[in-house]
Amino acid sequence: MRAFEDVGAQFFEIETDLLIVLDAHGNISRVNPAFERALERKESEVLGLGMIRLIRVDDWATFLRSFTSPHPPPVRLLKKDAGEIVVKMIAFRFKGQRGFIAFRPVKII
Numbered sequence: 001m002r003a004f005e006d007v008g009a010q011f012f013e014i015e016t017d018l019l020i021v022l023d024a025h026g027n028i029s030r031v032n033p034a035f036e037r038a039l040e041r042k043e044s045e046v047l048g049l050g051m052i053r054l055i056r057v058d059d060w061a062t063f064l065r066s067f068t069s070p071h072p073p074p075v076r077l078l079k080k081d082a083g084e085i086v087v088k089m090i091a092f093r094f095k096g097q098r099g100f101i102a103f104r105p106v107k108i109i
Helices: 002-014 033-039 057-065
Strands: 018-023 028-031 075-078 084-095 098-105
Touching: 018 033, 033 075, 057 075
Parallel strands: none
Antiparallel strands: 018 028, 018 098, 075 084, 084 098
16 A cells, blocks of 8 residues: 555656645645746645635636536636746546546637
């Protein structure tokens, strides 16, 4: 079992999609390095923040619809100092007192 946990921890660190772990209240309890790079925010700066603080306010309803849509629409996440990144939710899972969301950056053409 320990080996499986080690592989999961390694995956979390090297994954290129933006990974966020949430507590039971929707507050951020962990992010991966890809998240830190894309949003130009260190994990310590976002721990305890609610997801609403990272999503552009006019995209909040769209974000909530992503949980029920087979093809979630893009939303904009806010970078540290102005700017934003367009992402699409590609996975989520909520179980017990924790949640997990994965976003993938969307290329704008």
